[in-house]
Amino acid sequence: MERLKKKFAKVEIITNCEIPGSELKLLSFFEPTIALTSKPGQFVEIGIPGCALPKPFSIMNTQKFGIVEILYQVVGVGTTILSKMKEGEEITVLGPLGNGFSIDEETENCYLIGGGTGIAPVLFFANYYEDKIKSKLFLGARTKNLLPDTSLLPEGVEISTDDGTLGFSGNVVELMAGKLLAPAPVYSCGPKPMLKSILDFTNTWKTKIEFSLETYMGCGIGGCLGCQIETKSGQKHVCTDGPVFPASEVSDVL
Amino acid sequence: MERLKKKFAKVEIITNCEIPGSELKLLSFFEPTIALTSKPGQFVEIGIPGCALPKPFSIMNTQKFGIVEILYQVVGVGTTILSKMKEGEEITVLGPLGNGFSIDEETENCYLIGGGTGIAPVLFFANYYEDKIKSKLFLGARTKNLLPDTSLLPEGVEISTDDGTLGFSGNVVELMAGKLLAPAPVYSCGPKPMLKSILDFTNTWKTKIEFSLETYMGCGIGGCLGCQIETKSGQKHVCTDGPVFPASEVSDVL
Amino acid sequence: MSFSPAITFLDKEYSSPILGASGTFGNGDIYKDLLNYSKIGGFVTKAVTAQPRAGNPGQRIFETSGGVLNSIGLENDGLANFIEQKLPEFEKYDCHIWVNVSGNSPEEYINIIETIGEHDFIAGFEINVSCPNVAHGGMRFGASADQVRSLTSRIRVRTNKPITIKLNPNVIDIVEIAKAAKDGKAHAITVSNTFLGMEIDVHKKQPVLGNVTGGYSGKPIFPLALRCVWQIRKEIDIPIIGCGGITSGLDGIKMLMAGASLLQVGTSTLKNPRALEDISNEMSDWAEKNGYSSFSEIIGVAQKND
Amino acid sequence: MSFSPAITFLDKEYSSPILGASGTFGNGDIYKDLLNYSKIGGFVTKAVTAQPRAGNPGQRIFETSGGVLNSIGLENDGLANFIEQKLPEFEKYDCHIWVNVSGNSPEEYINIIETIGEHDFIAGFEINVSCPNVAHGGMRFGASADQVRSLTSRIRVRTNKPITIKLNPNVIDIVEIAKAAKDGKAHAITVSNTFLGMEIDVHKKQPVLGNVTGGYSGKPIFPLALRCVWQIRKEIDIPIIGCGGITSGLDGIKMLMAGASLLQVGTSTLKNPRALEDISNEMSDWAEKNGYSSFSEIIGVAQKND
Ligand SMILES: Cc1cc2nc3c(=O)[nH]c(=O)nc-3n(C[C@H](O)[C@H](O)[C@H](O)COP(=O)(O)OP(=O)(O)OC[C@H]3O[C@@H](n4cnc5c(N)ncnc54)[C@H](O)[C@@H]3O)c2cc1C
Ligand SMILES: Cc1cc2nc3c(=O)[nH]c(=O)nc-3n(C[C@H](O)[C@H](O)[C@H](O)COP(=O)(O)OP(=O)(O)OC[C@H]3O[C@@H](n4cnc5c(N)ncnc54)[C@H](O)[C@@H]3O)c2cc1C
């Protein structure tokens, strides 16, 4: 597959608001090249004023006419600054970056499993392949506030929270274990313990299982070699070889 | 004279707007202790988010009920950040600092001469001693935009601009030289070349002549020894021994 | 049980691990109305030299890149004035006061220490072998292990007060210098002084500072100072006073985790006169929230996880 | 007459004084769609070692205090791969390409340089004697004047390409090391590599970086790197490639004024892939507005006003 060109641009913030019902924030901006060429599982590097490094975020959605949407949680210095920025203020964006989830021609059904902010790429997947793949969506979080209001989520979504404040009480894999699920491809993004449970849960499945991983990143584009992980087939760089890996390749680092 | 206690406080910005007719900005905040104890010629150190050092600004006015007003020009990193801050956002303030202008019991008339942002302390003087001392105010700047609109200035003010865009065309001392001025105490703040001209202009006067000086400062309160100048009576620190000095003491550093 | 910010250092109890660093706190008089001295560990005086010093000419301080460059050049009124004017005030301050001593020769250091003597209201002497801002000053000593060892051992026997050697971090191997201080029988080391930097004024086309170069301090040097503390603690066992770029409670916690037992805060005070108390409170809040009952439990913990 | 950003360095014309610094620019392939290579001076490759190296385990990069800590540990595919895969691409890049060389011994450096040979599309070799991130790596050489002199003179006679020695700034006297490089007949020196720092994760109670310490780069180190360039230029006459914390056109101008003839920008590219062009344009705008007709007029001007 020929690698597509990446776009670097200064963009104005269109929306930067709390997602109703949650502590999560939604950021959107207008960047048609990125909007038109991004695939689910790919990410962008956002340059925030005052930060030395750009910050990687999965693409949660792209809208017609070129709008890109990101979902984020405030966890540190950069996301705090970002959360205080107003509409019309300028950030930079580089993308689309990384490989994205891979789908096979014959795939008709799949399970999408998102945990925490890892719900972003699976929501993009559900949306992007809506007409092609029938996906069953499972989302988990520690508590209700770390998920968007259910009215904003696709129909048929199943939700779990560790503290039981929304949906099933427990983790998302326990939720899945309670159902009789026929094997099908799995695409997932979330905390490592969740991915590990998914791996165990699906260990008899012969289907494609792909995980989108996070590491701390420098450049996001292969320039700094800061984002290595040890896979079954040797050292890889999450920003260029990933962030999506076959689950079996990365079982040792979960 | 016993030195009064200083106050350090976090304050919210009340106004931070352009002064009509100019590029200058007016900053105000509520800090009653500082408002009630400040004298003309004293200054405050403003702590701006993102700066390592506080920035010194003369007090331009204090209002009943505790409001302190500062006039400033955007010249560098700190003033740029400050100029973008909104009402309600937080800064820190330490003050009142420095000695302020000294007046003698018998003083009835004086000349107040301000150049550039040095107009701030002389405006405070005019206002503060309004009932006690009849002052004649001369203000100069490079160009019209560096002075507040005349409607905002005390009546009877005489103005000069280097480029003639407002008032007398030339510098403020040339403006004064055109008048027949009887010797009287002079209080001035402004660029060094202006102060030097004033010194020359008044060299036969036997009256009190005081200049408020600026140096780059660290702490503003005598802790770092960063703000020394060489006066006729030895090395002094502008933040504690000044910023106001007898003109004759500082003639060598103008 | 509630959290106590008190900490024992060289057998004395400090009500907080945070001290004001030399040169940013005057001699205690300046901040007395702004800060509750009984809530801080104490402070270190501005450097005292045998004779009065005028310090450096021209611009002495400048903010850049998020930090501060200074080249004060040890301005002080000299030993005699220090003893007459400053020392008598110390009694009033309810905290530990270390005297920062600077000299051009071992004899000058010894002269100062012996003349000040065993004063009751002095916690000890901080031997400044590292001021980057004097041409023939302390820097020479700070750079060589041999000189540090010999200076330390010569000073050590002239006083019963504790001494801490304030190291110069602009060296290839700070552990070697720390070892020399330990071999010379220093009670503690202060890690560290400023990093040598400079700035240029593009309009004047000349250095900003009158002295050309100056000491770089504040937030940007934190990772550098933390590394120095870590390296020393990893190799040798001597109480460390951590100093450099501490601007928040978390920074203070990190310095303790790296192995410092006491902390100094300098540049932060210039902007926030209450920085010592604020940082100390932030540290207490963090430590309490994370289940510690005293700061001493935190000292060096990150070394164990390495 | 309009301003030209071109500059001559070691008899070659560079279309801008700005080069991408080693380790932040890959080997040229990554930024080719994002940057117009004919508008920049060129770039320095990621360090090449004789054998492939995996680099350091654990977390390798971290933002702190406005800068970046890294401990990549010289990850690269080794000399053979470099020659087969990377070198053939260089022809396509319309700018000057310096090869950064790292080794454990003089023999390893020489082996790499001789194996690469007098390749047409290589501007020269940058000898990395200063990587802080390898236990038995370049740091040893970078710290001692004798080793730098001997390494430089041994390498010098094995190639007709220019060599620049990339200095380690974590030393007490960088001028001494620069002199050693000059004595060894280096064509130029690169001033400098990163400053050794570290960070601690308070929740994990352990160092953030897998390698514990790392090289500190970006904005906060600018005053430190500028000082190094200034000190060297003041004392000795050798072309200097200024590097460290350049994040704006004004920073570039300051480095030239201090005495650098060419510049490298590293960390800025990580956030802004177009940083090299942006900084170069800002420099040109400033220089033109201030009445210069070329950057060469600016080199070292602040030294004259000191
Ligand atoms: C491919 C990829 C996709 C991502 N997608 C999203 C997303 O859609 N939404 C979202 O909210 N976040 C996402 N993240 C994580 C996001 O990049 C970090 O939360 C962000 O960089 C934190 O920046 P900060 O400056 O606020 O935090 P910092 O101040 O840098 O750090 C705060 C804390 O977060 C940790 N941290 C920082 N970056 C990372 C990281 N990359 N991985 C794990 N821990 C980290 C730090 O170690 C530290 O403990 C993604 C990360 C990657 C690599
Ligand atoms: C006692 C006193 C009273 C002052 N009163 C006022 C006032 O009422 N209104 C006002 O606008 N300004 C006043 N100033 C000047 C003001 O402090 C500076 O303009 C401000 O600190 C610049 O901060 P910055 O971060 O924006 O600039 P920086 O980024 O720090 O510097 C920008 C440029 O300004 C120069 N500069 C910075 N500080 C000073 C200074 N203190 N003196 C001279 N040059 C400086 C720098 O050298 C540099 O060239 C006063 C200064 C002093 C000492």
Ligand SMILES: Cc1cc2nc3c(=O)[nH]c(=O)nc-3n(C[C@H](O)[C@H](O)[C@H](O)COP(=O)(O)O)c2cc1C
């Ligand atoms: C303005 C100023 C003056 C200083 N004077 C001295 C001094 O006289 N003696 C000394 O040992 N250190 C002196 N220092 C260094 C500080 O004590 C401290 O070691 C350094 O600034 C690093 O800490 P910080 O980043 O918290 O400021 C001075 C620092 C500053 C900023």
Ligand SMILES: Cc1cc2nc3c(=O)[nH]c(=O)nc-3n(C[C@H](O)[C@H](O)[C@H](O)COP(=O)(O)O)c2cc1C
């Ligand atoms: C991620 C990263 C990797 C680096 N790798 C190398 C390297 O392989 N060889 C080298 O000589 N310098 C390396 N450096 C140092 C840079 O080339 C440069 O000297 C340093 O970062 C200072 O410049 P800056 O502040 O502009 O980044 C690296 C720096 C970074 C940030």
Ligand code: FES
């Ligand atoms: S983040 Fe720079 S190479 Fe992956």
Ligand code: FES
């Ligand atoms: S500014 Fe610190 S002593 Fe004057």
